Amino acid sequence: MTINDRYLAHGPRVGIRHFTAADREEFTALARQSAELHRPWLFPPAEDAAYDAYLHRLQEPEREGFLICDLADGRIAGYLTVNNIVYGAFCCGAIGYGAFAHAAGRGLMSEGLRLVLHHAFGQMGLHRLEVNVQPANERSIALVKRAGFRLEGFSPDFLFVDGAWRDHERWAITAEMAAGEGV
Structure with a gap:
């Protein structure tokens, strides 16, 4: 199996591929090991x-x-x-x-995000992607800024996370913006 057979797309350091049942053990182990990094965000x-x-749920059409x-090692980074993919006049997802x-x-998520943007705006045919980030999640905000997302607003009590309704900043990028970023 070549790298092009295994991944939907790849860059110099990462490849993107779909989730499978065979990833369960590695993914759940990594989620447990990363709980301190993720809390209270996700x-x-x-x-x-x-x-x-x-x-x-990932098999649903939206x-x-x-x-x-x-x-370097094939591990999930x-x-x-x-989510919430809508086609027609909207062509958007979150x-x-x-x-x-x-x-x-290590910059692996930045590279992976750019690969997914390219895939979403190309093969998936989307025009716009949005992300909602809790204002104190500085790493997440830095990631979307590096990818060329723009801040579009603030949503109080937007998502129920970690037992409470949390405020979120709304960030978005369009296919045209991504093309300007070289995605």
């Missing part, structure tokens, strides 16, 4: 049943999930999902993502 599936339910894998602790701070 809660990826850390147990088998939760992963299976997550994988099932969702698409990507694993971001380190090409992080993940990104495109993304969520997370890095795993062993890959954090």
Whole structure:
């Protein structure tokens, strides 16, 4: 199997591919090991049943999930999902993502995000992607800024996270903006 057979797209250091049932053990182990990094921002599936339910939801037509894998060793470095996909005049989706602790701070998520943007604006035919980030999540905001997203607004009590309704900043990028960023 070549690198082009394994990944939907790849850059110099990472490749992106879809989630599979075979990824359950590695993904859940990495989620447990990365809990301190993720809290209080996100809660990826850390147990088998939760992963299976997550994988099932990713099969819905309004969702698409990507694993971001380190090409050096094939390990999962992080993940990104495109949710609430709407076509027609809207052609938009909302993304969520997370890095795993062993890959954090190495630029792998930046490279993976750019690959997913290229895929979403190309093969998926989307025009716009949005991300909602809690204002204190500086790493996440830095990631979307590096990718060329623009801040579009503030949504009080937007998402129920970690037991409470949390404020979020709304960031977005269009296909035209991404093309200007070289995506």
